[in-house]
Amino acid sequence: MRVLMFGWEFPPHIAGGLGTACYGMTRGLARNDVEVTFVMPHAYGDEDQRFVRVVNASDVEALFGSVDSGSEELLQKMSFIRIDSNMVPYVSPEEYAEYHEKYVRTGQRVWEHGDVWKRRYVFSGKYGANLMEEVARYAVVAAQVARYMEGRFDVIHAHDWLTYFAGIAAKRVSGKPLVVHMHATEYDRSGENINTQTYAIERAGMHAADRVIAVSNLTRNIVITKYGVPPEKVVTVHNAVRFAENQGAAPERGLDDKIVTFLGRITYQKGPDYFVEAAAKVLRRVPNVRFVMAGSGDMMNHVIRRVARLGIADRFHFTGFLRGDDVHRMFQLSDVYVMPSVSEPFGISPLEAMRSNVPVIISKQSGVAEVLDYAVKVDYWDVDAMADAIYGLITYPALSRMFAAKGLEEVTNLKWNDAAAKIKAVYEAAIAEQNNRK
The missing domain is CATH 3.40.50.2000 (Glycogen Phosphorylase B;)
Structure with missing residues (x-):
C-alpha cells in the first residue's frame, strides 16, 4: 500500500508533539508494509528518511493561470492580511534570462504551458503571522504533487488543520480517498473562544474526508459533537511512544534536591x-x-x-x-x-x-x-x-x-507498530468503501 501524507513538521525540526507522532507513525507504517511519501512545507534535508520519503513543498513548482477549480475554490475561501515575508514566487537570474530571451524571440510566454506560469513558493514551515496564507498555498502545491504522483499512491493522509486543505486539493485532483488525522481541535487550543477560521478549516477537512482518525475517545467525542461528523466515520487510534535506539547514560545531577x-x-x-x-x-x-x-x-x-x-x-x-x-x-x-x-x-x-x-x-x-x-x-x-x-x-x-x-x-506495550496496523486498517476501509461506490 502507498500513502501520500501531508504534514507540517518532522523531526528533528519540531514545535510540539505533532512532528514526534508523525515520525513514530511513519516508522510503524513502514514496518506494516506501507510506503509513505511525506510532504511538508519546508524540509531541511537532515530528516531521517530511512522509513519515509520526505518531499519539500518549497521545491515543488505549482501551475498558476489554469489552476484546477478545486484549488481555486479553496483560495477564494481564504482571506489574507498581506505582510512582508519571504514567501514569494521566484526564479533564478539564470532562469529569468533564458525565459526572457525566449519570450523576446518567439513572443511566447516563458513556460511551455501556454498561458500557464509556474511558480515556486518558499514556505517557512513555521507557525507565524502568515500561517493562513501558507495553509492556502500549501493546498495549491499539494494539488500539483498529487498530479505529478498520479498512479503512485492509494490513499491520502493529512495531519491536523494545517494540511486539511492540502488533503482536499489532492483528493480532488487524484480521486483517491482522504483520511484526516485530528491531533488537536480548536476547542483544545482555545477553549470556547475559538478561532472561527481555523474551526471552518477543521470542519471542512473532516467532512470532506472518507475517514477521520482521532487520537483519543475524548477527541472523537469533540469531533462528533462540535463538528457534526458522522460517528461511523470517526475512528480512535491512540498514539504510542518510540524507544530511542541509544538511551545513553543518565547525566550527572550535581544536586540532591x-x-x-x-x-x-x-x-x-x-x-x-x-x-x-x-x-x-x-x-x-x-x-x-x-x-x-x-x-x-x-x-x-x-x-x-x-x-x-x-x-x-x-x-x-x-x-x-x-x-x-x-x-x-x-x-x-x-x-x-x-x-x-x-x-x-x-x-x-x-x-x-x-x-x-x-x-x-x-x-x-x-x-x-x-x-x-x-x-x-x-x-x-x-x-x-x-x-x-x-x-x-x-x-x-x-x-x-x-x-x-x-x-x-x-x-x-504501547508500540507505534500496533498503532500503525490500526491506521493501515483505516486506509483499507476507506479504499474498500470507495471501490464499492464505483
Missing part, C-alpha cells in the same frame, strides 16, 4: 499556571525541591511574574524550548513529571517520561489517561490534589519506585 518537571508549550491549553500554584503548595511542605518548566509560549511572562509573586523564584527554573536529546536528558534528571493540561487530545510527553523510568502525574482531561493505569490522575484545576500527588511521589520512595516500574512496563 528533587526535580519536578513540566515540559510543553507554555499556553492556556497546557495548564502551566496550575503547575505553578501546585509547586508553591509543595514548597511550603518540602523546601528541597526544584521545579523545572521546559518550553515556551504566550503565557511565559505571566508565569514568570506569578512565580516571583509567590516568592518561589529561587526554586523555579525556565529552560526554554527543548528538543531531541535535551528532552531525553531532562526526563532522566527528573524525579516526577507533571502534565496538568486543561484539554489534551492525547499527550505523548508522559509516555516519554515513563520510558525514562519517571513516575508521572497527568490531568484527567487528557486522552493519554485512557490508556494509562499507572499514572496519577488529577483534575487540572485541583491544585491541592496535584500538590499532594507531587508530595507523595517525592517523599515516599517505595511509591515512586512502584509507579516508575509499573509505568515503564505499561508504556513498553
Whole structure:
C-alpha cells in the first residue's frame, strides 16, 4: 500500500508533539508494509528518511493561470492580511534570462504551458503571522504533487488543520480517498473562544474526508459533537511512544534536591499556571525541591511574574524550548513529571517520561489517561490534589519506585507498530468503501 501524507513538521525540526507522532507513525507504517511519501512545507534535508520519503513543498513548482477549480475554490475561501515575508514566487537570474530571451524571440510566454506560469513558493514551515496564507498555498502545491504522483499512491493522509486543505486539493485532483488525522481541535487550543477560521478549516477537512482518525475517545467525542461528523466515520487510534535506539547514560545531577518537571508549550491549553500554584503548595511542605518548566509560549511572562509573586523564584527554573536529546536528558534528571493540561487530545510527553523510568502525574482531561493505569490522575484545576500527588511521589520512595516500574512496563506495550496496523486498517476501509461506490 502507498500513502501520500501531508504534514507540517518532522523531526528533528519540531514545535510540539505533532512532528514526534508523525515520525513514530511513519516508522510503524513502514514496518506494516506501507510506503509513505511525506510532504511538508519546508524540509531541511537532515530528516531521517530511512522509513519515509520526505518531499519539500518549497521545491515543488505549482501551475498558476489554469489552476484546477478545486484549488481555486479553496483560495477564494481564504482571506489574507498581506505582510512582508519571504514567501514569494521566484526564479533564478539564470532562469529569468533564458525565459526572457525566449519570450523576446518567439513572443511566447516563458513556460511551455501556454498561458500557464509556474511558480515556486518558499514556505517557512513555521507557525507565524502568515500561517493562513501558507495553509492556502500549501493546498495549491499539494494539488500539483498529487498530479505529478498520479498512479503512485492509494490513499491520502493529512495531519491536523494545517494540511486539511492540502488533503482536499489532492483528493480532488487524484480521486483517491482522504483520511484526516485530528491531533488537536480548536476547542483544545482555545477553549470556547475559538478561532472561527481555523474551526471552518477543521470542519471542512473532516467532512470532506472518507475517514477521520482521532487520537483519543475524548477527541472523537469533540469531533462528533462540535463538528457534526458522522460517528461511523470517526475512528480512535491512540498514539504510542518510540524507544530511542541509544538511551545513553543518565547525566550527572550535581544536586540532591528533587526535580519536578513540566515540559510543553507554555499556553492556556497546557495548564502551566496550575503547575505553578501546585509547586508553591509543595514548597511550603518540602523546601528541597526544584521545579523545572521546559518550553515556551504566550503565557511565559505571566508565569514568570506569578512565580516571583509567590516568592518561589529561587526554586523555579525556565529552560526554554527543548528538543531531541535535551528532552531525553531532562526526563532522566527528573524525579516526577507533571502534565496538568486543561484539554489534551492525547499527550505523548508522559509516555516519554515513563520510558525514562519517571513516575508521572497527568490531568484527567487528557486522552493519554485512557490508556494509562499507572499514572496519577488529577483534575487540572485541583491544585491541592496535584500538590499532594507531587508530595507523595517525592517523599515516599517505595511509591515512586512502584509507579516508575509499573509505568515503564505499561508504556513498553504501547508500540507505534500496533498503532500503525490500526491506521493501515483505516486506509483499507476507506479504499474498500470507495471501490464499492464505483
